[in-house]
């Protein structure tokens with residue numbers, strides 16, 4: 001492969017990594033509180049409120065039922081509003097984060113809900129406030145599951161960011177379409193696929209290691 | 218049901234006059250149409266170990282959870298150290314909950330925290346500074362014999378060790394009352410004993426008040442001073458453990474006691490009939506000094522016939538001898554009961570029947 005292509009592949013890889021991790025981080029920051037809200041307001045939760053629970057549940061489900069490629073297009077006005085443009089890596093982060101947030105919120109919710117009721121009651125019986133219960137029990141006890149869930153979210157985002165390439169987001173997906181598909185540069189296609197495999201495996205291995213290290217049960 | 222509150226004629230000192238730590242009055246709690254608690258009244262006095270026993274589903278956990286506000290009663294009054302808690306908001310309950318330590322059947326230790334951090338958690342919640350928390354947690358781990366495992370995670374401990382940590386955690390914030398909900402039910406008999414010994418030592422050495430919930434009479438018998446029996450949400454029997462063991466009145470108490478009180482073996486009991494013509498068989502229950510009296514002689518003299526011990530003997534509950542004897546004698550029911558009458562109300566005699574055969 002010629003040096004120009006190597007440079008292109010390198011830059012595309014960086015763009016994919018940036019898109020994946022930036023949107024992943026945003027989904028973590030917003031998705032975890034959302035997951036907590038879903039668990040806390042559920043029946044029997046530490047701050048039971050079925051109306052809020054249903055409302056948040058609907059919004060989350062709404063976003064999750066729209067296919068990513070449609071969300072990508074539908075969110076173009078929002079993206080323009082936030083980033084100023086709908087093109088490029090920075091712009092792709094907006095729809096990626098918006099799609100990943102409810103996705104991760106549901107995954108976090110499952111881990112949080114699995115925290116045994118007895119542990120929450122034990123700490124409640126010590127006179128802990130709700131915030132304290134969240135900080136000392138819910139999050140630490142669910143952390144291995146949350147880390148695994150975040151790993152899954154990052155892997156999914158890696159794939160989704162390639163899809164975002166289709167509307168000019170840059171990254172490996174964009175490269176694969178322009179060179180591999182439109183110009184029949186099979187070698188570029190192969191390299192892109194190999195890099196994606198390495199990227200996803202790397203995320204999975206690191207995520208699994210961290211989750212295992214946190215697992216104390 | 219009021220039980221005789223004396224043991225062998227001596228009034229019980231201490232617990233009866235000590236101030237109440239927890240006072241439950243007419244507490245009712247329903248789930249749907251089911252009454253988990255039906256107008257329950259119970260007082261836990263300072264320094265005592267009160268055993269609350271009942272079958273599964275009797276309402277024990279619901280009652281104990283009402284005491285720290287994890288469960289709200291529908292009606293009735295609950296006072297902790299004199300303060301009414303039933304009308305408190307969740308937030309107002311928080312400082313009060315710190316006065317009550319709780320130990321659970323399944324330990325409920327936080328798996329993500331080390332042993333010492335588990336023990337220190339109530340102190341953290343109470344706003345104690347880190348250095349002081351650590352010092353106090355180590356002190357308690359020392360008390361329960363686990364100082365060496367301070368930095369281990371709970372998953373590395375055995376069940377008995379986990380419960381020791383649970384007890385240390387319940388004690389760390391210096392509670393006025395320790396609630397134990399089936400704390401030994403998940404443990405093997407040997408570990409159960411060591412945990413009960415620990416609770417008793419803590420009660421003796423620190424003067425801590427304990428409300429101990431269990432479905433096992435053996436637990437009550439080992440360490441409780443008083444016992445209350447709960448059935449279908451009601452207290453059906455209450456009194457000093459030795460008294461209740463000597464003379465259980467309610468059918469539920471009798472059946473809970475069946476396993477550990479001497480019972481006439483079935484093959485002997487099966488032979489007895491009210492209209493038999495053979496020797497009579499009767500039981501004698503007595504507590505304290507009375508338990509040591511020579512009943513065979515006492516009855517033999519009046520009945521004019523030899524009286525033989527067929528089963529039973531003297532057991533000890535705390536330092537109280539509790540006697541339960543089964544005798545056989547060539548006599549009739551009326552003569553036996555007349556003699557029993559003259560022995561006074563502290564000694565309980567029951568005519569069980571006659572063996573078949575000629576008289």
Ligand SMILES: Nc1ncnc2c1ncn2[C@@H]1O[C@H](COP(=O)(O)OP(=O)(O)O)[C@@H](O)[C@H]1O
Nearest residue numbers: 248251253271272273274275276277278279280
């Ligand atoms: N949260 C609840 N919802 C419905 N029923 C309950 C609940 N908690 C307890 N109960 C019922 O109340 C009764 C007493 O339960 P519990 O206090 O747990 O009994 P115990 O601890 O003596 O086994 C049982 O019949 C149980 O099914």
Ligand SMILES: [Mg+2]
Nearest residue numbers: 277278279399
């Ligand atoms: Mg129970």
